[in-house]
Amino acid sequence: MIPAPAASPALEVSGLSHRFGRVQALRGISFSIPQGAFCALLGVNGAGKTTLVSLITRLYNSSSGEIRVAGHDLRRSPRQALAKLGVVFQSRALDADLTLEQNLSYHAALHGMSPAKARLRIGEVLELVDLAPKARSRVATLSGGQQRRAEIARALLHRPQLLLLDEATAGLDLRARADLLALVRRLIAEEGVSTLWATHIFEELLPRDRALLLHRGAVLADGTCADIAADRPLEQAFLTLTGAAAA
Numbered sequence: 001m002i003p004a005p006a007a008s009p010a011l012e013v014s015g016l017s018h019r020f021g022r023v024q025a026l027r028g029i030s031f032s033i034p035q036g037a038f039c040a041l042l043g044v045n046g047a048g049k050t051t052l053v054s055l056i057t058r059l060y061n062s063s064s065g066e067i068r069v070a071g072h073d074l075r076r077s078p079r080q081a082l083a084k085l086g087v088v089f090q091s092r093a094l095d096a097d098l099t100l101e102q103n104l105s106y107h108a109a110l111h112g113m114s115p116a117k118a119r120l121r122i123g124e125v126l127e128l129v130d131l132a133p134k135a136r137s138r139v140a141t142l143s144g145g146q147q148r149r150a151e152i153a154r155a156l157l158h159r160p161q162l163l164l165l166d167e168a169t170a171g172l173d174l175r176a177r178a179d180l181l182a183l184v185r186r187l188i189a190e191e192g193v194s195t196l197w198a199t200h201i202f203e204e205l206l207p208r209d210r211a212l213l214l215h216r217g218a219v220l221a222d223g224t225c226a227d228i229a230a231d232r233p234l235e236q237a238f239l240t241l242t243g244a245a246a247a
């Protein structure tokens with residue numbers, strides 16, 4: 001294995017394509033996310049967001065192109081690349097009948113951590129997501145927002161450099177959404193974790209946030225929300241851009 005250069009971007013995607021039978025879901029897309037950055041992934045239904053997330057998590061193999069996580073090529077060094085990746089899926093990955101601590105111990109063991117290391121790290125991640133007092137609570141007894149934070153704690157166990165969140169705030173109330181987003185922004189600032197955040201909720205984004213707008217499998221815009229919005233509300237810019245591209 002060739003060691004990754006120290007200052008590699010958290011994620012580099014180049015010339016990535018994928019097709020499902022006759023449907024070309026991604027058409028040679030390229031972009032990169034530097035270390036310690038937040039990037040929103042936007043696009044109408046069917047734009048290719050889930051396909052992109054599935055290729056980065058190696059659920060599917062791409063037909064062509066390259067994905068590098070923290071400098072590690074996902075095809076040639078999958079173990080090293082995936083070790084740098086934490087994922088929060090839309091669906092739940094924690095067992096609701098077990099306590100938070102039991103769930104995290106199980107996932108720490110999957111990452112090959114010794115019980116002693118796991119205990120330490122579980123304490124750290126629960127502090128990070130403000131759930132330390134809930135360690136012995138069954139996941140089923142946590143609120144929706146707490147459960148999403150617990151999922152983030154799970155995703156952080158192995159100290160990833162890139163956190164991938166697929167509509168992590170879907171179904172949460174306004175307060176829980178704001179708290180979750182504040183947590184992710186704190187992780188970026190304090191832990192240097194980069195984030196790719198797939199969302200349909202524009203109010204979550206700040207003008208300075210980077211956004212990648214996918215449309216029909218291609219990158220339609222890549223820049224700050226302020227640049228993409230160009231003096232319009234972001235939502236209106238999104239509708240105009242995707243409408244014009246569809247015409």
Ligand SMILES: Nc1ncnc2c1ncn2[C@@H]1O[C@H](COP(=O)(O)OP(=O)(O)OP(=O)(O)O)[C@@H](O)[C@H]1O
Nearest residue numbers: 020023024025043044045046047048049050051052
């Ligand atoms: N398993 C599959 N088999 C066939 N076609 C698929 C499959 N998964 C996705 N597609 C097609 O690939 C294209 C991209 O879909 P994808 O799910 O990546 O979009 P999306 O941006 O995630 O949409 P949404 O916001 O609805 O989740 C669409 O045309 C979709 O119909």
